[in-house]
Amino acid sequence: MKTIEAAVNSKKNIIVFGAGAWGRRLVSEHAMRIEYFVDNAPEKQGTWVGNIPVKHPDQLVEADKDQTVVIIANQRHGVEIARQLESMGFERGRNYMAYLPEDPPQPACAPQLRFLRYNVTYRCNSRCSTCSVWKEQGGYELSPEAFGALLEAPEFSGLEILYITGGEPTLRQDFADYIRQAVLHLPRLSTVITVTNGLLADRALTIMKQCHEITSSRGIRFDVFVSVDGLGEIHDRARGVPGSYDKAMRVVKALSASGVPVSASTTLSTINVWHADELRLFFLRQGLAANFKVGQDDSFFNKNGLADGIFSYSSDQFYQLKLFFVKIFSHTQEGSFAWFTAYNTLMMLQEKPRRLTCGYRKHQVAALMQNGTVKYCAGRGRESEPVCIDTLGDRLRQEWAKWDFYPHTICEECTGDIGADPSEEMLEEIRDAQYWKVFLSREGFDRHSARFAAYDRGLGKKEGHTVLITGPWGFEDIWQGAQLAAYIRGRSLSSPGARFVVCSTLPFVTQRTVAGLAHVEVVPVYDSAYLARIPVSDELVVFPDEALHPWSRWAIKLAQDAGLPFTRADDLSAVMEAYLLQECPAHAREAIHAVSCWVDADTGTSRALLERARALSVKTSLPCRFYAMNNCCLGPNGDNRDFYFDHVPQVFGEGHPAGVWIDSGLADLRKTVEAMRASDFVLTAGASASRLARAAGITPYEEEEA
Known part of the structure; x- marks a missing residue:
């Protein structure tokens, strides 16, 4: 069923989706008898247009789809309504269609104050x-x-x-x-x-x-x-x-x-x-x-x-x-x-x-x-x-x-x-990002990667040697960020003139990580250009973190299709020691007489660290200080600072008990290394915190005991 006339002549029950100006014009223009309007706007539901009721779209679920035709009469949200109908079992051309007048109705008067x-x-x-x-x-x-x-x-x-x-x-x-x-x-x-x-x-x-x-x-x-x-x-x-x-x-x-x-x-x-x-x-x-x-x-x-x-x-x-x-x-x-x-x-x-x-x-x-x-x-x-x-x-x-x-x-x-x-620009941006989040997810990879053998090279190859870097960027903690900066600095020395493109889920976060490094561009992951950048690069470097991120799996697959070399940046311990010596040189500093703690995730191990910190604080009569390893972690429980603000009161008491201090400032590499070196006791929970301590020449307290 492809025309309004065909729907009117079908003798089927007609329902119009949209009780606004387009819907009213449709009914008037074709002198049609309809069962009722449906509309997503709560303020319209339960009202009447003339003698025709306006109902909630859920009413369509019970409709006999063999005896019903739904006509979409909405200019702005027609695509969303079509998806909504299809989720209810309607099929375009069989039992739903769209009304598109050549000259859309204009408001009869100026916009009304709301x-x-x-x-x-x-x-x-x-x-x-x-x-x-x-x-x-x-x-x-x-x-x-x-x-x-x-x-x-x-x-x-x-x-x-x-x-x-x-x-x-x-x-x-x-x-x-x-x-x-x-x-x-x-x-x-x-x-x-x-x-x-x-x-x-x-x-x-x-x-x-x-x-x-x-x-x-x-x-x-x-x-x-x-x-x-x-x-x-x-x-x-x-x-x-x-x-x-x-x-x-x-x-x-x-x-x-x-x-x-x-x-x-x-x-x-x-x-x-x-x-x-x-x-x-x-x-x-x-x-x-x-x-x-x-x-x-x-x-x-x-x-x-x-x-x-x-x-x-x-x-x-x-x-x-x-x-x-x-x-x-x-x-x-x-x-x-x-x-x-x-x-x-x-x-x-x-x-x-x-x-x-x-x-x-x-x-x-x-x-x-x-x-x-x-x-x-x-x-x-x-x-x-x-x-x-x-x-x-x-x-x-x-x-x-x-x-x-x-x-x-x-x-x-x-x-x-x-x-x-x-605005329409905002909605389009959000829809585009959400689409690519789904497409680049683990489920999206499993569903699409087998038949996704090539990609449009519309961006073109840029001059020079381009190294595409993918990994946990956008949610990097300070250890991961230091690894990225150390790698780029080292490669810049061994490959003069190389360009580095870092793919990040939150570009402004990673831009801060690589600030001061030359020839580095940070680009968004959840964007149509992400996959297009891979085949026009010269080399792929993957930072796997603890697990391979789904967008990195896509990068590896397309790099293999394009015949690009790729490496995994797994062991950077030697690079990190040299990097920390340069960025965080040892020097005389004021001692921090405290039990100082670092976590990099909200886990059972991290919560157990708080209990150990309290016990050690009681034993030594030293205050407890809590530092963050990351500034942006969007799991259900937030970042490190959220972890401390949420769990420290449960262990140490509500309010701000004496001897307990939470660093509400930004996690920072130099600040962290200096605090670790100056503290009487260093407690860590999580791989990043422990690795950073060891790379800085500090043995965490729990490892000393072991």
Whole structure:
């Protein structure tokens, strides 16, 4: 069945997938009778288009596929819907097809506002280092009644989400009245979101519980974000108010116990960047959802540059931010909004353009200030004259028109996500990477490699001798990284003019490993160009680590097909000794009187090391120090620092007991070797940690005992 006419004339039950403009046009254009619409959008399910119901796609599972034709009527997601139908047993051309009009329907009116960001007050009782709004206190503020009157404007009739912020919203004792006005005047309101620093703990609890009662009685979701920027003193320092951490956590626990949806909101800055891993694990143990964002220099939060210093990250701090958002992206539910925003932040930290759309630029978000003015963007725009219900529409159009005078690059530097969606570029990047992850996996190799005898040589052969290097790159610990750097340095001396191409699952990690080495290029593994690079290289070198990685198996197979020589870099002990002598020369250093520990994986052996460390600490009256071997390991339990933050409290007690110190900084070769050489006792768990100690001329304590 290949045409709409054939489907209409088939006498079969017709179901249209897509209840939007295309679906409505399809039914109208062909005057067809259909059983019902289905749609993936939750807000459409259970509604009606005229007299036709809109149902959940799961309804199709029970459909008689011999007597049913599904017509896809969706321009943007047609490919995904086709896959969805095929997973249910539908076959293209037999019982499903696509509707593709020659002139797609256009919206009948301008985009309708869906989000409203309202700053209820500029006043704030925090003294945050990342924000200067508290220095701008005072001025006229709309009353709840005046706010409600503005909400009657027709431009706000379609609002679905209200984000009401400040300053500190609970400084308005009548805050709940603003929520009452929103519920009263916004017929399509589905969600209200607000924030609090919790400093006025009793008032905040009373107000938030009132707001939850008001919204829940109308079936509206109410979400509270409590600002938590660190544990204990770290939070107090970031917020500029002693004791603020205890008050914030009191509000979090009390709201959670009362059934009010509560999450943590964390702004990362130079103050807390080294404590982000510990904070993330703390939230996980508390069962508390958290939103991490990078402190950003914009005209709203940083007026007149008053907070500039807090955004001046060192290269190590900036690298730590990238590592942290790799972790957030990898441990967030795939396809969720938080997953997309983490990906966007990670890309921007790698100096790539913004990957989210802009809700303000799409005219779906309005920013209403406490004094009744509107702005084209909460973070960038300047306040104009206050508006009333009669002038709001004109002022909004004037503000939106300002976008025409500003370059798109101002959005490429913004991490704001209110009203944002993943762009087509982002979706395409993610789909491409996921495809290659599956294709280059062990299962993909077993499935495809036998009939994958050649590959397009479109990249062409470059001049000079090219050495392609594959292995655990992207997740290398400092021992593996030192091996890679030592090998390249040695080969550069024996093969002058050679070019080295290192294939990495996280190129920015490996770029740091090989920084300073000449003629080295780091390329992504999960990319269509990975396999194409192999046959146009001159030589393949494989670092097998403990096991051969599946992408390395692909490289070996294609190298053999192309007749390329390849070697395994197994025994580099002699090279490593020379490398460490050069990079970490022995010299007089201050002794570290401690039991110092290194692990390179979360295993039973590593957990047993903590018990041995505690016993040795008690026996010798020495403190314990814990160091990381890797900075990026994306197993279910995270990296070494996550291991320590998670397991050390279980062995040594909660909090920060005296005599226990965890290095929250980056794992570094020179720092590690010097600490090993200076410590009274060195305990290791894992092959990398033990090999590094021995290569540095140190015998780990457990081996001394043996």
